[in-house]
Amino acid sequence: MAQLNNGVAANITQKQPLWLLAEVTYRCPLHCAFCYNPTDYDKHTKNELTTEQWINALRDARKMGAIQLGISGGEPLLRDDIEEIVAEAHKLGYYSNLITSGVGLTEKRIQAFKEGGLDHIQLSMHDITEEINNFITNTKTFELKKKVAAMIKGHGYPMVLNVVIHRYNIGHVDKILEMAEALGADYVELANTQYYGWSLVNRSQLMPTREQLAEAERMTNAFRERVGNKMKVFFVVPDYFAERPKKCMNGWGEVFMIVTANGDVLPCHSARSLPGLTFPNVRENGLEWAWKESPAFNKYRGMDWLKEPCRSCDEKEKDLGGCRCQAYLLSGDAEAADPVCTKSPHRHLIDAAIKDSENPLLREQPIIFRTDKNSKKYAEGDRERVDQFHSLP
Numbered sequence: 001m002a003q004l005n006n007g008v009a010a011n012i013t014q015k016q017p018l019w020l021l022a023e024v025t026y027r028c029p030l031h032c033a034f035c036y037n038p039t040d041y042d043k044h045t046k047n048e049l050t051t052e053q054w055i056n057a058l059r060d061a062r063k064m065g066a067i068q069l070g071i072s073g074g075e076p077l078l079r080d081d082i083e084e085i086v087a088e089a090h091k092l093g094y095y096s097n098l099i100t101s102g103v104g105l106t107e108k109r110i111q112a113f114k115e116g117g118l119d120h121i122q123l124s125m126h127d128i129t130e131e132i133n134n135f136i137t138n139t140k141t142f143e144l145k146k147k148v149a150a151m152i153k154g155h156g157y158p159m160v161l162n163v164v165i166h167r168y169n170i171g172h173v174d175k176i177l178e179m180a181e182a183l184g185a186d187y188v189e190l191a192n193t194q195y196y197g198w199s200l201v202n203r204s205q206l207m208p209t210r211e212q213l214a215e216a217e218r219m220t221n222a223f224r225e226r227v228g229n230k231m232k233v234f235f236v237v238p239d240y241f242a243e244r245p246k247k248c249m250n251g252w253g254e255v256f257m258i259v260t261a262n263g264d265v266l267p268c269h270s271a272r273s274l275p276g277l278t279f280p281n282v283r284e285n286g287l288e289w290a291w292k293e294s295p296a297f298n299k300y301r302g303m304d305w306l307k308e309p310c311r312s313c314d315e316k317e318k319d320l321g322g323c324r325c326q327a328y329l330l331s332g333d334a335e336a337a338d339p340v341c342t343k344s345p346h347r348h349l350i351d352a353a354i355k356d357s358e359n360p361l362l363r364e365q366p367i368i369f370r371t372d373k374n375s376k377k378y379a380e381g382d383r384e385r386v387d388q389f390h391s392l393p
Contacts, residue, residue, distance in 0.1 A: 017287075022085075023260045024071060025076060028101070029075055031369040033136055033368070037198070037370065039197055039198055044260060044264070054259075060288065061287055062093065067094065067095060071085065074261070086098070086117065099122045099124075100122070102141070121160065123148060126145075135168070138371075159184050160185070163191065170212045170215075178223075190220060196325060204357065207354070240350050241354070246323065247322075248322060249267060252299070263281045264281050266279055270325035300321075309345075321338060327346075
């Protein structure tokens with residue numbers, strides 16, 4: 001019989017956290033309506049980890065086998081120690097990726113990143129028009145982003161653009177790709193909005209129709225055919241328009257680990273929305289204990305926890321029941337089959353959301369932007385526009 005660890009087979013808990021995401025701050029100069037950060041991030045912004053604590057976390061994760069490091073936020077460039085963190089990551093042997101809006105990137109800083117061994121910079125772009133870019137981020141950053149893109153290219157980094165796709169820009173996909181080509185992009189991710197955090201609050205305003213999605217995919221394929229291998233384009237289909245759920249984070253506690261700004265250790269971005277779980281913190285427990293021993297990381301590992309209809313499904317090894325956060329946020333049951341699945345008894349919730357995307361009365365509600373003021377309201381229990389969900393996202 002396999003030895004158990006918190007009720008989970010040891011051969012499962014011995015998997016390595018190959019991918020470490022360091023959410024070094026939740027502070028951000030942008031106010032994006034689709035931000036994946038928790039709506040109550042304000043209560044997690046206090047007591048950010050120090051430089052030394054971050055470096056210790058990187059060392060611990062590297063000892064466990066982590067090889068890829070994402071440096072994210074919020075906006076990581078708001079911290080003045082990112083150069084030091086990058087240099088230490090390089091010494092430790094990480095392949096490191098800075099995920100940024102570009103705000104705060106200067107010639108001096110990018111040169112320091114180059115000298116420190118940063119491998120990769122992923123820049124967020126939002127639209128081909130200044131109007132939509134500035135509206136959806138609630139900032140004036142359109143011209144800045146183009147300058148930053150040129151700076152990244154000029155310093156010899158691969159040009160990697162991430163464009164979150166939603167109702168306001170989905171009709172511009174062909175022009176967005178042409179802009180990326182003009183900027184010399186090597187990789188473009190068209191990341192259709194997934195509905196967690198702030199994007200769940202604004203779901204009715206952001207979700208495109210099925211017809212818009214199909215046309216965007218057609219435009220993407222036409223562009224791919226034209227440019228061939230010159231530029232790689234990834235088109236990430238939104239969960240709601242699929243018939244089967246994704247294997248969330250390649251499986252809960254399988255290869256992916258997040259350390260948040262205040263030191264909480266999570267198996268996925270939205271895990272803190274789940275009830276009844278206390279997540280470890282690097283200040284109190286080491287990363288190895290968090291990964292192997294903590295009840296939170298063991299809670300949804302493997303398949304022993306699955307309920308019907310997932311338990312007897314012949315596709316369960318492909319998706320492990322789907323996303324726990326999505327299941328809870330929509331159905332109120334963290335162990336339910338992901339509502340995205342057409343076999344789920346809660347699939348009607350997804351179908352209703354798709355139908356709502358065509359309702360002009362819902363689509364025209366004002367957007368609630370990611371701001372400190374709005375986050376404080378959610379942190380204090382304000383239920384504005386979330387009563388339709390079972391949990392504060």
